[in-house]
Amino acid sequence: MALRFYNTLTQRVQPFEPLEDHLVRMYTCGPTVYDFAHIGNFRTFVFYDILRRWLRASGYTLDHVMNITDVDDKIIRNAVAKGKSLEEYTNIYTDAFLADCATLRLERPERLARATAHIPEMAAAIRKLEDEGHTYRSDGSIYFRIATFPPYGKLSHHDFSGMVAGARVDVDEYEKGDARDFALWKAPKEGEVAWDTEVGRGRPGWHIECSVMAIQYLGATLDIHAGGVDLVFPHHENEIAQSESLTGKEFARYWIHSEFLLVDGQKMSKSLGNFYTLRDLFARGFTPESVRYLLASVPYRKGLNFTFDGLASARTAIERLRNFRLRLETAKLSDGIDGKMAEHAAKALADFDASMDDDLNTAEALGAVFEFLREANSALDTGDFKAGNLEAALALLARFDLVFDVLKPSVQADGLSEAEIDELIAARAAAKKARDFARADGIRKELLEKGVVIEDTKDGVRWKRK
Numbered sequence: 001m002a003l004r005f006y007n008t009l010t011q012r013v014q015p016f017e018p019l020e021d022h023l024v025r026m027y028t029c030g031p032t033v034y035d036f037a038h039i040g041n042f043r044t045f046v047f048y049d050i051l052r053r054w055l056r057a058s059g060y061t062l063d064h065v066m067n068i069t070d071v072d073d074k075i076i077r078n079a080v081a082k083g084k085s086l087e088e089y090t091n092i093y094t095d096a097f098l099a100d101c102a103t104l105r106l107e108r109p110e111r112l113a114r115a116t117a118h119i120p121e122m123a124a125a126i127r128k129l130e131d132e133g134h135t136y137r138s139d140g141s142i143y144f145r146i147a148t149f150p151p152y153g154k155l156s157h158h159d160f161s162g163m164v165a166g167a168r169v170d171v172d173e174y175e176k177g178d179a180r181d182f183a184l185w186k187a188p189k190e191g192e193v194a195w196d197t198e199v200g201r202g203r204p205g206w207h208i209e210c211s212v213m214a215i216q217y218l219g220a221t222l223d224i225h226a227g228g229v230d231l232v233f234p235h236h237e238n239e240i241a242q243s244e245s246l247t248g249k250e251f252a253r254y255w256i257h258s259e260f261l262l263v264d265g266q267k268m269s270k271s272l273g274n275f276y277t278l279r280d281l282f283a284r285g286f287t288p289e290s291v292r293y294l295l296a297s298v299p300y301r302k303g304l305n306f307t308f309d310g311l312a313s314a315r316t317a318i319e320r321l322r323n324f325r326l327r328l329e330t331a332k333l334s335d336g337i338d339g340k341m342a343e344h345a346a347k348a349l350a351d352f353d354a355s356m357d358d359d360l361n362t363a364e365a366l367g368a369v370f371e372f373l374r375e376a377n378s379a380l381d382t383g384d385f386k387a388g389n390l391e392a393a394l395a396l397l398a399r400f401d402l403v404f405d406v407l408k409p410s411v412q413a414d415g416l417s418e419a420e421i422d423e424l425i426a427a428r429a430a431a432k433k434a435r436d437f438a439r440a441d442g443i444r445k446e447l448l449e450k451g452v453v454i455e456d457t458k459d460g461v462r463w464k465r466k
């Protein structure tokens with residue numbers, strides 16, 4: 001079965017086919033840079049990364065745009081409180097976000113688009129919506145009139161028909177003629193940042209930024225639009241209303257949404273003391289790979305319950321995989337090929353791919369890898385694993401790591417390079433040969449202090465980072 005995704009729009013799992021043969025035009029909603037991103041945010045960003053990597057592994061070329069929301073109510077409030085300009089303030093958190101993404105090995109989208117760099121384009125789009133009768137003005141703000149877009153609600157599958165005009169939906173803080181109408185353009189307020197544009201002075205609403213930047217870079221119809229499930233309504237519903245009113249074309253063909261992250265079964269919040277940024281987790285000694293693995297291991301449409309036990313299990317799982325690869329690379333294997341082992345490897349690879357194709361079922365994909373690991377380890381114990389089985393086993397690990405990307409340890413700033421480690425291991429071997437055991441022990445200790453564990457096996461010395 002080919003690659004398929006659950007599409008929020010159709011509420012069905014559908015085979016994935018982009019409009020153009022090998023190109024995927026994809027837009028994902030990015031961060032609002034008013035603070036450090038937390039692990040709930042990173043669950044979504046890791047999902048984007050897994051989606052990207054699997055699309056590429058499936059042979060597609062990506063044109064992926066992600067926005068950086070660098071103007072909104074919270075940002076303005078916080079920047080004013082800190083006595084910083086909008087730009088100074090958002091640069092801090094944009095840089096931190098990009099650094100965190102790199103630490104988690106998240107691939108960079110082909111384009112990152114900052115909202116404040118696209119204000120004239122947003123004003124032009126709002127003008128067009130005005131010209132076509134989709135808007136009204138009130139106290140200097142411009143609102144989108146939902147009644148002019150009858151399919152409103154098609155993504156969230158909410159029934160808006162019984163809703164009385166004036167019934168409240170908390171879209172934003174502004175006064176609205178219809179509770180479902182939302183601000184495209186916000187009137188300037190005293191002391192707040194504002195832009196002079198063809199629709200007047202003010203600033204854009206959040207929803208319009210995504211529509212405008214998506215269409216500007218990717219065209220009227222996207223193949224994939226993704227985001228966290230909390231964005232389905234109203235954000236993505238509003239994006240559809242604006243975009244389809246602007247272009248008259250379907251805005252996105254596949255809408256893919258990732259579920260929430262809970263901490264110890266509860267909603268993450270600062271008041272509950274269960275609110276974690278990546279920095280908090282690293283300070284507790286967890287590695288970026290463990291965080292990445294945990295966030296990636298639960299399929300994106302399942303709620304993820306984050307616990308420190310889960311993070312410790314992720315660490316153990318990575319350890320097992322690294323040890324297995326090390327064993328494969330260093331084992332002395334007898335010639336030939338074991339037929340049964342070859343079958344296991346082929347099945348594991350096929351199962352891995354089939355699981356990923358099945359709406360990115362990462363849990364099943366991992367299951368296939370670990371089942372093979374168990375079989376191969378016992379075949380290595382009994383000597384049934386032959387030299388001819390090595391290539392397929394390593395290929396499976398490479399396939400796994402193409403998506404999960406956790407096998408290579410993150411190097412701490414003060415860590416040793418591989419060449420330095422090899423040099424020390426050679427020096428230790430020489431010391432042992434010269435029966436200078438004190439020196440050999442000293443080198444082992446030195447390596448250990450620098451986070452490198454060495455192990456003498458019948459096949460020679462193996463090392464790994466702690």
Ligand SMILES: [Zn+2]
Nearest residue numbers: 029030210235
């Ligand atoms: Zn968005």
